[in-house]
Amino acid sequence: MDDHIQFKSLTRLDESLLAHIPPFSLLEHSQIREILDHATVRRYAEGVPVFCEGDPAERFFMVLDGYIRVLRITPCGEQVIALHIPSGQLFGIAKAIGRDAYPATAVTASEAIILSWPTQIWDYFVVNYPGFATETYKVVGERMGELNMRVVELATQQVEQRVANTLLRLVNQTGRKVEGGIEVDFSITRQDLSEMTATTLHTISRLLSAWEKQGLVKSRRKHIVVSDPQRLVALGQHHA
Amino acid sequence: MDDHIQFKSLTRLDESLLAHIPPFSLLEHSQIREILDHATVRRYAEGVPVFCEGDPAERFFMVLDGYIRVLRITPCGEQVIALHIPSGQLFGIAKAIGRDAYPATAVTASEAIILSWPTQIWDYFVVNYPGFATETYKVVGERMGELNMRVVELATQQVEQRVANTLLRLVNQTGRKVEGGIEVDFSITRQDLSEMTATTLHTISRLLSAWEKQGLVKSRRKHIVVSDPQRLVALGQHHA
DNA sequence: TATAAACTTTGCGCTAGCACAACCTTTGTT
DNA sequence: AACAAAGGTTGTGCTAGCGCAAAGTTTATA
Numbered sequence: 001m002d003d004h005i006q007f008k009s010l011t012r013l014d015e016s017l018l019a020h021i022p023p024f025s026l027l028e029h030s031q032i033r034e035i036l037d038h039a040t041v042r043r044y045a046e047g048v049p050v051f052c053e054g055d056p057a058e059r060f061f062m063v064l065d066g067y068i069r070v071l072r073i074t075p076c077g078e079q080v081i082a083l084h085i086p087s088g089q090l091f092g093i094a095k096a097i098g099r100d101a102y103p104a105t106a107v108t109a110s111e112a113i114i115l116s117w118p119t120q121i122w123d124y125f126v127v128n129y130p131g132f133a134t135e136t137y138k139v140v141g142e143r144m145g146e147l148n149m150r151v152v153e154l155a156t157q158q159v160e161q162r163v164a165n166t167l168l169r170l171v172n173q174t175g176r177k178v179e180g181g182i183e184v185d186f187s188i189t190r191q192d193l194s195e196m197t198a199t200t201l202h203t204i205s206r207l208l209s210a211w212e213k214q215g216l217v218k219s220r221r222k223h224i225v226v227s228d229p230q231r232l233v234a235l236g237q238h239h240a
Numbered sequence: 241m242d243d244h245i246q247f248k249s250l251t252r253l254d255e256s257l258l259a260h261i262p263p264f265s266l267l268e269h270s271q272i273r274e275i276l277d278h279a280t281v282r283r284y285a286e287g288v289p290v291f292c293e294g295d296p297a298e299r300f301f302m303v304l305d306g307y308i309r310v311l312r313i314t315p316c317g318e319q320v321i322a323l324h325i326p327s328g329q330l331f332g333i334a335k336a337i338g339r340d341a342y343p344a345t346a347v348t349a350s351e352a353i354i355l356s357w358p359t360q361i362w363d364y365f366v367v368n369y370p371g372f373a374t375e376t377y378k379v380v381g382e383r384m385g386e387l388n389m390r391v392v393e394l395a396t397q398q399v400e401q402r403v404a405n406t407l408l409r410l411v412n413q414t415g416r417k418v419e420g421g422i423e424v425d426f427s428i429t430r431q432d433l434s435e436m437t438a439t440t441l442h443t444i445s446r447l448l449s450a451w452e453k454q455g456l457v458k459s460r461r462k463h464i465v466v467s468d469p470q471r472l473v474a475l476g477q478h479h480a
Numbered sequence: 481t482a483t484a485a486a487c488t489t490t491g492c493g494c495t496a497g498c499a500c501a502a503c504c505t506t507t508g509t510t
Numbered sequence: 511a512a513c514a515a516a517g518g519t520t521g522t523g524c525t526a527g528c529g530c531a532a533a534g535t536t537t538a539t540a
Contacts, residue, residue, distance in 0.1 A: 398526075398527095400526095439527075440527080442528080442530095443527060460536095
């Protein structure tokens, strides 16, 4: 992970990149310049690990473009996808929650451009950049909220509802308008969806087939379009 | 919730109460005095709500003695128990994660003595008391870790394993040595355990009965003693 | 001391969704 | 063009664990 290409010397990053992103939105242009000058940029292909669970948290990251998938692997080798992170968000911020190793693995869910900084300057950021800490902890809070929601869903809902809700969340958070509905903005297999909803790829396949027949979704290999969010919401709700 | 009894005027709290508790352990006695003087103390009976999901987060809390149960209630009225908080820990720290309403409900799991402070002085604490922020975020990190672990467990394990692991965690975190094993240190019903493990009280009852026959646990109404942690650990592990 | 309320146990039948298996389709590679 | 590899579909049978039901036990209340 030390082969980071230092784009900053090639393509000088524009300050406007960060100006509107919450943790930096309160800062002066000069401060953003400073932040960018400390950053390393790297382009990742799809499906590439950015860091792994248990690695020492030497850097923290921000998605500039693309999506990150956060996952954990059980002792028995099963994957559980915890979360997707869209562009504009920090991740790998172990330091913020008092850890010195990453608590989960981060893999690119699409091609992605990622900024990163050495963890040592975290405290400097917190002290010197107003709003940075606050906004960061807001993100932590949101992630906790999502985790919590997943626990509740896993504990109380049927597979069909979990999948419906997960799919809705995906298109809400990372959806792209296409003709005929909203499409999940990165490659996503049945296997992936099953690892998000604690079921099997077979069950997902059956569900999507059924939904497609009813005109709720349209899916091709690695692509899912939600064409009737309304009815999907209804499916996700009640206990029947 | 405004009938807080101001014990502080009656029984002046001793500084040694907080001196060894992480978020305060780095502080001078005078600072702890100051903190205590701002605190409200209240004794709660068992099963009493301290705050409810969605309430404005006007105060933050610390368990001085007893246990707190954190839970969420679904639209359909089902409860999911997220977490138990033992004495010495902060809770209701919505402010720390950028919220202004409590994200879950907190109920006493036993008789409890609880300190609380108005949320407005949170920032003062963070700025003026070294180590307070860091230690607090460590707690946030640990809670995230627990949530994460629960998601993984719910997603990959069978009921028997989940219950075994949950029970082990309970006795590890809140266990009290008794003759014949380690006992969960607060009242706990089959219903409670089922709400922690996403199953039914019936299944819990059957499991405990079976385990009792095998000499793994001993349980009476509202009490559970783990007598053979070793074998329980084994049960919690493998996929069979 | 009787009665109610809360908690627990146990039995039985059913079904959601998994495991297994076979086959198909699309994409990438040589 | 042929093959391999990754991803997707669909069928069949099975079972973990739930829903329902009924009865037992302990604790609280009148």
